[in-house]
Amino acid sequence: MKHHAINYVEFAAKDLGSTEAFFHRVFGWDFTPYGPEYIAFSGSGLEGGFYQADKMANVNSGSALVVIYSEDLERSLEEVQKAGGTISQDIFTFPGGRRFHFLEPSGNELAIWSDK
Template identity: 65%
Template sequence: MQQHHHHVNYLELPARNLAQTKAFFSQVFAWHFTDYGPDYAAFSNSGVLGGFFQSDKTSNTDNGAALVVLYSSDLEQTLAAVETAGGKIKQAIFSFPGGRRFHFIEPSGNELAVWSDN
């Protein structure tokens, strides 16, 4: 992977339960994982490289965390997949200038969003 000066290169998020979080993102978004010991799992096939580290904390906009926003070409299908895999919808699909999106909480308690331009 080519590195670009000053581009976002890696993203790390907390995870209360690494196994559940890995299963969720594998099932819903087809992310791939590489374990580095019992407390860290790196992910790929997500658009940016990153990892989850074992922590009791969560990343949530209610406590001022940055929001990770994923893209979907079929927002309703992705919302259904999130729910089927055990994610909780925090904010139902809504419109904004440029598209639509929803927010969800994954099994470890982190908030993410998914958007679509259609």
């Protein structure tokens, strides 16, 4: 591990089962349960976990935005929707690429971007 590098992120999740199923289906992340109120994920490029809580991460309330890279943005958008995610901001262009924002089943907001 690199000194002072970000190496773990945690999210609140209302429904751990739905959140786990969503991220595994769309992104292929692996999960390890640590009791009934916590699941850790790996295979995302950054290790992390979800803990049982009624809170959620949303940029409108000042949360940091986790952004995932995609080789095919339109396909990623379709996969998010098929797995039960909600598009909160449709594809838009910004300097360096395009992206969209989505809510996973527990309500956490993330984004997917592409330089293609």
